[in-house]
Amino acid sequence: MKKMTFSLCAAMLPMSVAYAGNIDIQLLADTSTQSQATVTVTATNHGDTEERISRWDLPFEFDGSLAAPLLEVTHDGKPVNYIGKLIKRAPIDEGDTIALAPGQMIAMKIHVARAYDLTAGGRFEVRYKTDMNGSGRKLRADNTITIDVVPSTPKLAAFNRVAAGDTQFRGCSASQGQAIRGARQAATQMINGASWAMSGSVAGNRYTYWFGNHDDQRHATVKSNINEIKAAVDNAGITVDCSCTESGVFAYVYPNQPYDVYVCPAFWSANNTGTDSRGGTLIHELSHFTAVAGTDDHAYGQWAARQLAQQNPAFAIANADNYEYFSENSPDRD
Ligand SMILES: [Zn+2]
Numbered sequence: 001m002k003k004m005t006f007s008l009c010a011a012m013l014p015m016s017v018a019y020a021g022n023i024d025i026q027l028l029a030d031t032s033t034q035s036q037a038t039v040t041v042t043a044t045n046h047g048d049t050e051e052r053i054s055r056w057d058l059p060f061e062f063d064g065s066l067a068a069p070l071l072e073v074t075h076d077g078k079p080v081n082y083i084g085k086l087i088k089r090a091p092i093d094e095g096d097t098i099a100l101a102p103g104q105m106i107a108m109k110i111h112v113a114r115a116y117d118l119t120a121g122g123r124f125e126v127r128y129k130t131d132m133n134g135s136g137r138k139l140r141a142d143n144t145i146t147i148d149v150v151p152s153t154p155k156l157a158a159f160n161r162v163a164a165g166d167t168q169f170r171g172c173s174a175s176q177g178q179a180i181r182g183a184r185q186a187a188t189q190m191i192n193g194a195s196w197a198m199s200g201s202v203a204g205n206r207y208t209y210w211f212g213n214h215d216d217q218r219h220a221t222v223k224s225n226i227n228e229i230k231a232a233v234d235n236a237g238i239t240v241d242c243s244c245t246e247s248g249v250f251a252y253v254y255p256n257q258p259y260d261v262y263v264c265p266a267f268w269s270a271n272n273t274g275t276d277s278r279g280g281t282l283i284h285e286l287s288h289f290t291a292v293a294g295t296d297d298h299a300y301g302q303w304a305a306r307q308l309a310q311q312n313p314a315f316a317i318a319n320a321d322n323y324e325y326f327s328e329n330s331p332d333r334d
Pocket of ligand 1: 086087088089284285288296297320
């Protein structure tokens with residue numbers, strides 16, 4: 001679903017928005033379109049004061065599908081793979097929140113099959129995730145629904161025909177293409193630095209700042225992931241698509257479709273190097289591919305990534321922004 005009308009507030013919000021918890025999420029099976037596996041999600045403010053919610057905690061779709069694994073889908077009790085977008089977005093600001101007046105309800109329709117692999121068919125249980133791994137969102141979402149889906153043939157990702165190490169473009173102007181080549185060069189410099197920083201067996205300040213206290217196993221995982229990301233930056237045939245127009249988003253990928261990267265408006269506003277740069281965004285996105293490091297988006301932005309490193313290193317070493325910030329190394333740490 002395209003963005004609904006948001007009412008914006010001029011008040012500045014802290015980096016982490018606290019929710020009063022009066023918003024209830026309900027899932028409704030959409031029986032008229034069973035074969036397409038759509039569900040309707042409603043968010044209702046049951047309190048008696050206005051509530052604000054990050055739009056990223058609500059399952060709005062852009063470019064045709066969910067932007068994060070906000071649903072928990074199971075089949076015979078087993079979790080179903082998320083195959084939808086993984087994005088890099090800016091930390092939320094006031095423009096990213098939606099105000100819900102007392103009693104107000106908004107509804108969003110979700111195409112479950114575009115974000116979860118339902119090809120096996122049969123009965124699936126769908127639940128709304130109330131805890132996105134410490135994101136702090138507090139929505140009440142109690143109901144689980146079941147949807148019945150007709151089996152279908154898995155759609156194979158289009159074979160990426162780009163020559164090894166080359167970059168190709170889809171829907172990009174000549175100057176955008178040139179900028180993307182520059183971004184990949186910047187990414188090469190950054191990931192070489194990151195790889196070099198991981199060459200020893202002892203964690204330096206730079207490591208502990210972004211990945212937390214030293215632990216042999218975690219250190220080995222990070223080292224291996226950074227080498228996989230470096231291999232992709234150096235050798236992958238990458239296709240970059242410039243058609244995305246979603247504001248507040250740098251880029252996104254589908255984790256099972258290497259090496260297609262979709263760049264969005266925040267990418268074009270970014271510098272080539274430094275914090276949240278174009279080069280760093282490419283590192284972030286490449287890290288998401290299952291064939292590379294299979295990272296998630298547990299937290300966005302330097303502040304939240306740093307919190308993750310301090311409080312939950314196991315999540316930090318699986319979080320795309322932490323690899324990006326380690327590689328950007330801005331400000332410089334050794
Ligand atoms: Zn991401």
